[in-house]
Amino acid sequence: MAQSSVKSNAAKEPTAAQIAEQKIYRQMGVTEAEYELICGFLGRNPNYVEIGVFSVMWSEHCSYKNSKPVLRKFPVTGPRVLMGPGEGAGIVDIGDNQAVVFKIESHNHPSAIEPFQGAATGVGGIIRDIFSMGSRPIALMNSLRFGRLESERVKYLFEHVVSGIAGYGNCIGIPTVGGEVVFDEAYEGNPLVNAMCIGLINHDQIQRGVAKGVGNPVYYVGPATGRDGIHGATFASEELTAESEAKRPAVQVGDPFMEKLCLEACLELIASGNLVGIQDMGAAGLTCSSAEMAAKAGNGIELYLDEVPQRETGMTPYEMMLSESQERMLFVCTPEQEEAATAIFDRWGIICKKVGKVTDDGRLRLFHKGEQVADMPVQELTEACPTYNKPSKVPAYYEANASVDTTRYEEPADLQAVLEKLLDVPSIASKEWVYNQYDYMVRTGTVIGPGSDAAVVHVPGTRKALATSTDCNGRYVYLDPEMGGRIAVAEAARNVVCSGAEPLAITDNLNFGSPDKPEIFWQLTTSVDGMAEACRVLETPVIGGNVSLYNENTKGAIYPTPVIGMVGLIHDLDHITSQGFKAEGDAIFLIGETNVEFGGSEYQASIFNVVEGRPPVIDLAVEKTMQNALLGSIQAGLVQSAHDLSEGGLGVALAESCISGKRGASVSIESTLRADAVLYSESQSRVLVSTTQANAAAFAEAIGKAGVPIAQIGTVTGETLNVSINGASKIAAQVSKLQQIWKDAIPCRMA
């Protein structure tokens, strides 16, 4: 192999020869075969900077090398999709030259080590993905998983993740309008922190991160680069171990104030039209942004690293290229646009520095102190990472669960006690303790804030609104990845339908264990099969997302948790519907069919302390018919309230509609099923609806005509929730008492 013509000027760094001999690339997660490929692309052994750059670009986090073959299964197009996966975020048309931009992203590993900054920078990163498209961010969502809310460590992680999300979102002034929080021992030591951002854009403002125009200057925007977050992308692509704590320096530190300025200045730049392309510096910072921008334009980029603003002295090219210092952007403009572009950043008081230029040679070349320190082909950096079709194997637990009879549990005598216990389960209980720390109202567009099935945000200047929900039941996916994957998408769609919206599209965050384990890879690929099928049937394509693998703790992998971030369009503000009962005397309906389905249910887990068997079955065609019929009735003005039945089944849904509406209900059900199944089975495709008495008949007819099972089960009345089954009273509880249990569950554990 030819000797390197490129010198590294950092004396302490290993030479190209030492890297080869001592196999230093292995520590960076580069395999032998990958190393050979890289040597082939360069025609020589890579030096320290080059192997560092390749290692992050070829990490799972940046290259999706383990998940790409799986991701290809998703439907990614549709009549409304303006931009699918590949850019910073996907874009969906909402009419009138407007579009919605959204994406979800994980920050699991950093949050496990440094929860406040890990969560905060997760929020910061996803916001940059949205505004780098040229879009104004209007709402934040999240999906959080922690271990059981019992140990001091879990409480610490929970408290600081929440305050990290709050600290960033509140300061930057984007409302955190909703999300989900789940506690389960499967996430002990490996919490999941997924943040989603939603923005609005006019079609003609859509930006692409391209370095077009040979000779054009490349500008660096944002705070100076420090030594934080070096190798963050690599860190995110391996399992958490006892040594992970030592990688705390791989966690970045966020500054939402700086990002607020950066956001406003970048949107002003985009509105002014004085740029060619713009991209945020996320994972793998300067490396990834420059290589991707060059690759997308079929060009090269030269960077003059002495010009990169530096927070610390003596930073090496390796450190600058791999730093994940936050709130930085890279943009390209023409020489004619330079003056106007830089003036905008000056006004906002932000560093804006020319650090390179676009070249025609397809190379990423780095210069430092008068020398060329790296020279790499950009297409190979961004596209040539091998993809792996990992071996897949059906896990033993899945086979064993086939024969588990989930109807064998003895029905408890006191079903009201069961309800009270379920309302006290932190995953079901009120999340007010969480969301009261989030400014969910800033920008004055939040019509329905946290705590209902979906959050609803007004589209300014129109009669339209967006509904959004994040969902995944990890237990279901664990017990049956295909069914669980379908249900995750269906529930997210059902949630936005319940708020009066037409489901548009999803972003997904695939949180899984190590794909190197065949059983885990099977969970990944099988759940994607289920999700993809649901996306096709429900006509909600995947417009982007994120993959987070290697989520393991000392006990093994987390539950497979493919979180769905769904966005729906509410065509008129009058259609907005929430879950709380609205008026005394309203009729209560249950739509959908109930079966005895306890597998993976909250009832099974909390009352019988097991998670076993098969999860509920979903028929996607039935789901689609139900959602269409319900949405039609909501749009026709027939519905007062609608609430999706999910964890805790009908019992919990009734309690929540009572609590949210501050009203009681009198419910009477005739059923051939056992009473605990009527109340706590988690059969799918069911919704609890209330209508005025005047609309009750029309509603029942509209739903029935579509072939969807419907039963009027009671009326909204008084201040007590009364439920009788086959004439026997099962629940007679003051709503205020249920509310107290539900509201106190988390604060009491955190006190």
Added chain:
Amino acid sequence: MRTAVLVFPGSNCDVDCYKAIEQTLGTPVEYVWHQETSLDGFDLILVPGGFSYGDYLRCGAIARFAPVMDAVKVAVERGAFVLGVCNGFQILLESGLLPGAMRKNTSLKFICQPQMLRVARNDLAFTAEYAVGEEINVPIAHGEGNYYCDEATLEELKANNQIVFTYAGTNPNGSVADIAGITNKQGNVVGMMPHPERAVSELLGSDGGKRMFTSVLNAWRERNGAVIG
């Protein structure tokens, strides 16, 4: 009536203030950058919420040095109406335009929630359309809204009838005397932690703050001898 909405680096309720004026009053409204040195011609000045200068050092402590704050003082002298909300209230305290200081909420956590306020006086430009003792829903969203002043200042606030709003029900942040908003002795400067600009439409959950804007418009019309429509 011409309204200025001040914009500091890190202001984030500026848009909401602008929208509130535009949608509830429809009168002229403009953003004014923190480096401007004059507010001549503006009748109402809104100092919006947010995190000016990242709330570094102390909430509002850096914003008070912005050139536009000297212009605010000049405008106050000539009798312009000034409303500081949340971070805007903190800035008015740091500027000395209102007495007292802010501490962290007693919970030590940021609190965002609907909030009932009691109107303490309705003889001000900003509150004329409310009844004394009326309770209104105006949301809060702050980490440092725990208003503090010493005994002597509190006595003075009471003696001069400078307390405009108090929290009804549970005090969310531990403020002295349940204070949610105060005014200066002249009554043309009001600072408050709750966000009236977020409570101008039932679509957003409450319109309890709307009358603050209609009240001040009427006060301006009366002052200028305009026909009240």
